[in-house]
Amino acid sequence: MSPSRPFYVTTPIFYISGTPHIGHAYTTIAADVLVRTARAHGPARALTGTDEHGQKVANAAAAAGMTPQEYVDSLAPRWRELAPVFDARFDDFIRTTEPRHVTTCLALFDRMRAKGDVYEGVYEGWYCTHDETFWPEAKLIDGRCPNAECRRPVQWLSEKNWFFRLSKYNAPLLAHFRANPDFLRPQSRYNEMMALLEEGLEDFSISRSSFDWGIPLPGGGVLYVWYDALINYISALGWPDDADGLFAEFWPGMHLIGKEIARFHTIIWPAMLWSADLPLPARVFAHGWITGDGGLKIGKSLGNAMDPYLLVEEFGADALRYFLLREAPFGSDFSISVDKLRQRHNSDLGNDLGNLLRRSLAMLAKYRDGLVPEPSDGRVSEFVADLPVLVRDHVSALRFREALDEIWNLVALLNRAIDEQKPWELHKAGRGVELDALLYDLCEGMRWLSVLLFPFMPTKSTAIWEQLGLEGTPERAWADALVWGGLAAGTQTNPGAPLFPRIEPPAA
Numbered sequence: 001m002s003p004s005r006p007f008y009v010t011t012p013i014f015y016i017s018g019t020p021h022i023g024h025a026y027t028t029i030a031a032d033v034l035v036r037t038a039r040a041h042g043p044a045r046a047l048t049g050t051d052e053h054g055q056k057v058a059n060a061a062a063a064a065g066m067t068p069q070e071y072v073d074s075l076a077p078r079w080r081e082l083a084p085v086f087d088a089r090f091d092d093f094i095r096t097t098e099p100r101h102v103t104t105c106l107a108l109f110d111r112m113r114a115k116g117d118v119y120e121g122v123y124e125g126w127y128c129t130h131d132e133t134f135w136p137e138a139k140l141i142d143g144r145c146p147n148a149e150c151r152r153p154v155q156w157l158s159e160k161n162w163f164f165r166l167s168k169y170n171a172p173l174l175a176h177f178r179a180n181p182d183f184l185r186p187q188s189r190y191n192e193m194m195a196l197l198e199e200g201l202e203d204f205s206i207s208r209s210s211f212d213w214g215i216p217l218p219g220g221g222v223l224y225v226w227y228d229a230l231i232n233y234i235s236a237l238g239w240p241d242d243a244d245g246l247f248a249e250f251w252p253g254m255h256l257i258g259k260e261i262a263r264f265h266t267i268i269w270p271a272m273l274w275s276a277d278l279p280l281p282a283r284v285f286a287h288g289w290i291t292g293d294g295g296l297k298i299g300k301s302l303g304n305a306m307d308p309y310l311l312v313e314e315f316g317a318d319a320l321r322y323f324l325l326r327e328a329p330f331g332s333d334f335s336i337s338v339d340k341l342r343q344r345h346n347s348d349l350g351n352d353l354g355n356l357l358r359r360s361l362a363m364l365a366k367y368r369d370g371l372v373p374e375p376s377d378g379r380v381s382e383f384v385a386d387l388p389v390l391v392r393d394h395v396s397a398l399r400f401r402e403a404l405d406e407i408w409n410l411v412a413l414l415n416r417a418i419d420e421q422k423p424w425e426l427h428k429a430g431r432g433v434e435l436d437a438l439l440y441d442l443c444e445g446m447r448w449l450s451v452l453l454f455p456f457m458p459t460k461s462t463a464i465w466e467q468l469g470l471e472g473t474p475e476r477a478w479a480d481a482l483v484w485g486g487l488a489a490g491t492q493t494n495p496g497a498p499l500f501p502r503i504e505p506p507a508a
Contacts, residue, residue: 006045007038008253012261013049013094013232016075017060020082022324022336023258023290025308029321030287030330030400031256032088036455037395040478045250047236049094050079054132054225058213068213072097085309087317087458094236096215096228104235105215105228108276109162109206117165117275123205126154132225134205147260161221162207169271170201176270182283184266185398186331189259189286193266201267230269234278252282262286285398288333290324306336314338318457319345319500325400325456342503349460352411353449354499357464360414360442361495363423372443372469372491373436380441381484383413384448388482391452400456407452414445443468444487450474451481460499469493 011027014020031046038044052072061071076095083090094101112118126135128145130152139146145154174197177183177190184190206227207217214222233255237247257265262284270280311320323344328334364370387406394403417438426435450464454474465474469491474481 006043006250007035008045008047008237008250009034009038010046010233010253010255011048012255012257012265013051013096013229014079015054015056016050016052016072016079017056019075019078020308022306022308022311024082025086025320026290026324027256027258027287028083028088029086029324030398032083032086032090033321033325033400033455034254034256034395034398036089036458036475037392040451040455040476041392043249045092045246045253046090047092047094047233048083048090049092049232049236050076050096051225051229051232052076052095052097053214053222053228055129055208055211055213056132058211059129061213069097082308085312085317086321092236094232096232100238101228101232101235102215103241104239105223105231106217107240108231108234108272109217109223111277112164112272112275113162115275115277117168118162118206119165121161121163121203121205122158123161123163124158125156127157128152128154136202149260157210159205159209161205161209161224162217163203164206164227164268164272164275166201166203166268166271169274170197172274173197173201173267173270176280183280184262184284184286186286188331189262189266193262196263196267204268226264226268227272230264230272233281239278252279255281255284257284257286259286259288285331287331287398288328291333291335311341315341315345315503316459316500318460319349322349322404322457326404328401330398330400339505342505345500346502348408349500350498350502352408352415356411356415356418356442357446357467357499358495359418360439360446361467361493364439364443364493365495367423367427367435368439370493370495372487372489372493373440374489375444375485375487376437376440377484378437378441380413380417380445384410384445384482384484387448387452388478392478395455404456407449407456410445410449410452414442417441440487440489443491443493444484447474447487448482448484451476451478463496463499467494467496 009031011031014024028048035044035046057072058068061068064071080093109118126137126140128135128150131145131147131150135146135154140154144151177194177197181190184193206224207221208214208224209221212222214225215228216222233253234247234251237251238245239247255265266284273280323341387410390406391403394406421438423435423438446464447468450461451474454461462473468487
């Protein structure tokens with residue numbers, strides 16, 4: 001995330017079977033915070049979407065008595081609604097059944113084939129339909145899929161397919177990983193992929209011939225769903241037909257994914273791009289899992305998924321966004337519960353932030369008729385001097401919790417200023433100059449909080465902005481907005497409803 005070049009971030013395209021759960025919301029929110037922060041510094045673009053091909057979809061459609069296209073069309077709206085429910089704003093939503101995506105997939109296939117990296121052969125081996133993944137026998141666990149969240153039976157397949165010479169790119173990938181240790185983060189994922197590369201890569205099948213729900217290839221068969229899915233990141237940018245447009249401006253970008261799909265995004269996808277003489281992604285971040293009781297990953301296949309829409313109804317989008325990114329370092333597994341959400345909502349958001357705004361504007365109304373006094377230039381202005389750079393750098397490195405910690409240091413400083421300077425005593429003693437300085441620091445500090453928190457909590461940050469009597473929204477270039485003294489003297493504030501009303505636990 002650099003002001004020197006446009007920023008592009010993607011979520012994985014979500015496999016369309018079933019309905020969204022809180023894990024999907026987690027990735028969506030993180031990508032939104034990244035792109036909102038990037039937009040405060042320059043051009044930025046975000047992509048999400050749905051993965052709609054493959055045998056699993058074909059089987060689910062048949063079970064529902066629908067054609068595969070009818071089936072994915074019926075589910076796509078639920079996935080498109082996920083981002084807006086969490087106040088996430090994406091520039092594009094791509095479906096792998098769209099003609100623009102089909103065009104790009106076939107163009108990439110043709111380019112790889114012309115390079116000599118795609119050849120015909122017979123695949124014989126084990127296949128997990130649930131994960132849409134081929135597995136060598138040595139990787140199976142008790143004859144089942146080795147994926148810890150799957151462990152389903154696999155089936156033996158023998159098909160005449162197209163293969164990709166992945167083995168050709170083993171040495172270049174090793175060299176790239178060693179030369180670019182930040183290409184894949186966190187470190188644990190990097191170590192896992194390095195181990196796979198050091199074991200050695202085998203060529204793999206990139207087509208299927210036993211069913212027809214996928215992008216059809218000349219001569220028969222369809223593209224393997226993972227090969228098809230990975231290409232969405234550039235098909236959404238118009239490659240190759242508009243290679244001088246969005247693709248030239250925004251590629252390469254950053255991929256935000258779950259840790260279980262790191263192999264596809266950091267080994268197979270880069271090799272595909274190299275084969276087509278295209279640049280590799282700038283970075284891949286494979287975050288951890290959200291777990292429920294017992295430490296199990298939350299997911300629809302395990303039957304413990306938390307409905308993100310119901311959680312938004314109870315806590316609001318901003319509180320959930322805050323909780324998911326403050327609760328644990330991004331990249332780690334962590335657990336979630338309604339009790340933890342309620343505690344964060346009432347303490348951090350209600351007591352610390354919400355009460356700060358309420359107290360500040362109430363005192364301003366009582367002592368100065370709600371009018372912002374003349375600017376001061378003291379302790380708080382010195383404290384925030386480096387804050388924008390610290391927050392931006394943390395967000396750029398996906399250290400979301402650390403970024404929020406820095407912002408909350410300002411929240412704590414302003415609350416402490418009230419407690420230590422006791423504005424009610426300053427008023428009683430007739431120390432008007434000191435009172436004005438404190439009231440200005442509180443209001444200007446809240447303006448800074450509104451701007452800095454906007455990527456994390458866009459709705460509540462806008463409410464802060466409006467209660468300060470400011471026009472528009474806090475979505476502004478930080479270089480212009482985060483200058484101390486930007487809140488003009490004489491501004492009429494407009495205290496409103498509490499930001500985060502207390503949520504009480506249900507009666508026993």
